[in-house]
Amino acid sequence: MCALAADASPTSTANLASGNRIRVGTLAELQAKGRHLLKTGSKQIAVFASESGVYACNNRCPHEGFPLMEGKLTQGADGGGCILTCNWHNWKFDLEGGETLVGGDKLRRYPVEIVDGEVWLDLSDPPLEERRTAALESLRRSFRRHEYTRMARELSRLQQAKADPLDGLRGALDWTADRFEFGTTHAHAAAPDWLALRDDLAADEQERLVPLLEIVGHLAWDSLREPSYPFPAESRPYDAASLVAAIEAEDEAAAIALLRGALDKGLGFRDLEAPLAEAALAHYQDFGHAAIYVYKTGQLIDRLGPTSAESLLCNLVRSLVYATREDLIPEFRAYGEALAAWQEQGADGGADGGDGEGSEAVTAEDLRRLSVPKVMQRILRSSGDRKALYDALVGAASADFLQFDLPVADATDKGVSHNVGWLDFTHAITFSNAVRVLCSRHPGLWPQGLLQIGCFIGRNAAYVDRGYDARRWRVDDPDAFFEREMRALFDHAQPEYIVSVHLVKLLSAAKEEITADPAAPWVSDMLAAVNRFLHEPLKRKHAKRTAQQALGFVAAES
Structure with a gap:
């Protein structure tokens, strides 16, 4: 065994400190007890005397903070060194070499000096840059097994080392850059919304940490055990x-x-x-x-x-x-034809409207309950007034979202093409938000954007309960609603990143749209729809439906 006798009694450190050095006691006393707990300020330091030397480390295990004073000391496999085991979760630390042998985070050790038979510790913190580098490297290692709590600790250590709080995120983007086989994921797309939540609503350091942890953890999850998919290195003249x-x-x-x-x-x-x-x-x-x-x-x-x-x-x-490219499948093939017709009729998406083609007035109700081809044709009849058409489309998408036929999500007797759920409707809102912003900056893209919102409406029309009474979901105070629901994201309790990102993305998109046009005719329906979505069941696993569809698929092969 590496340890001598054990005694966990603490010693007061009053009047013993000298600069960053602190006296523990005599070597003889330490050797007699085997171990000693030293308390100074907020620090608890475990000091061990073993056959191979005297070692000092943070008494709190870096895993979950349990006291290492209660741990077990043994020799290394080669008969040398000193291995400390935390008995709570079996993490093991080499007190001599500093490595974490079982577990993740590195254990903080303190240099020990024996002077005239007395044991002294050097409590000097490493330079800030060294601490930042160590925290980033440990954060990177946490990605291998998606150690969520370790990520939280390393992001906290970065903050304690006075690093830019976003450096952990920048590092995560760098480490995972070539680990996404098909490119951008929801982890990237939700990141600016999480950061905005952090900037706008975080009330304390705990809440400021959560959004960073959600982004970094999602990047780690999406790249978990993925190989490298290198990007081509060639560069050629751009146009x-x-x-x-x-x-x-x-x-x-x-x-x-x-x-x-x-x-x-x-x-x-x-x-x-x-x-x-x-x-x-x-x-x-x-x-x-x-x-x-x-x-x-x-x-x-x-x-x-x-x-x-x-x-x-x-x-x-x-x-x-x-x-x-869904417009190449039969369900959405009418989109390409409608876009060609829009371009032929010379509609420019201007806000003033005009005579002739595309001048018919339109409301949200005109677009609901229509198939994709019929939605496309109805859009063309009103293509001249971009603002009115956008309001009608977003109004229809919001009303359908509000009246989603929830039993559809639980159905187990339909084919794959009927695998419809809440996210099919939320995407119409987040997509409309992107369309408004991008097409406002690049007006030539309005025909594509508006027709594609129509694709959502036509596709979702079959899954709407027009008789659904949505009065209980109405929102009287939009500002209070958004603050309450967005603040709830700091402790959202969703185990799946794909769910939590849809919460933050939808709330952010809806808030942006309503802030941009608070008097729009669709505001009430959009608020109520978002409210309903946040508080109705969201079924994420469909075991029976999957089994039914698999059996049907295989039977058709016979």
Whole structure:
């Protein structure tokens, strides 16, 4: 055994400190007891005398804070050294070499000096830069097994070391940059909304930590055990049309090379937003995620600065290249025909309206209960007044969202094409938010954006209960509602990142839309729909439905 006798009695440190050095007691006393607990200020330091020497470390196990004074000391496998085991969860620390042998976080040790038969400790903290580097490296190691609580501790250590609070996020983006096979995920897209929540509503350090932890943890989860998917290294001269064409051709190598050429020229996201938005809206694709990802990537780059731009843009371009193109399947094929007709009739999406094609007035009720082809045709009849059409589309999407037929989500006797749930309706709102912002900046994209909102409405129409009484979900005070529900996100209790990000994304999008136009005719329905979504069941696992569909699929193969 490594240890001598054990005694956990603490010693007062009054009048014993000298600068950053502190006296423990005599070596003989320590050897007689085997271990000693020293308390100074907020610190608790465990001091051990073993056959191989005297060691001092934080008494609180870095895992969950249990007292290491109660731990077991043994020799290393080679018969040397001194191994300390925390008996609560079996974490093991090499007190001599400093390694954590079983567990994660590194244990803080203190240099020991024996002077004239007395034991002294040096309590000097390592330099701030060393502490920051150590915390970042440990944060990175926590990704391997998605150690959520360890991530929280390392982000806290970064803060304690006076680092930029966002450095942990920047590091996470760097470490995971090439770990996303299909590019941008919800982890990236929700990040600016989490950061806005942190800036606007966090009341204390605990609440300021939560959004960072949610983003970093989600990045870790989405990249968990993923191999590297390297981005092409080639750079070629950039022009916007070529970038759009390369994405359309699903040519990642060419698209990334053009992106690198743009970055080599010193171009930033705002210089690239127009072609990226054009590529994102070239199809009704990726169930609206493509446009949302463009908008949110720009917000995140604005927030983090240019050092994170390359990895974020590479992942965005990759996601656009691999985006599913739903307008090529029969259900949404009418979209392409409608877009061609809009362009032929010369509608420019202007707000003034006009005579002739596209001048018919439209309301939300005109667009509800229609199939995708009929929604497309109805949009064309009102294409001249962009603002009225946008309000009608968002109004229809909000009303359908409010009256979602909840039993549809529980059905177990339908085919895969009827796997519809709450998120099919929330996406119409987050997508509309991205459309408004992107198309306001790049007005030539309004036809694509408005028609694609219509695709959501036509697709969801079959899953709406028009008789549903939604009065109990009405919101009287929008400001109080948003503050209450967004503050609840600091302790959301959702075990799945995919759920918590949809909560923060939907609330953020709805708040942006209502803030932009608080008198819009759809405000009441949107607020009520969001309220209902937040407080109704969200079924995430469909065991019986999955079994039924699998049996049917396999039977059809026979």
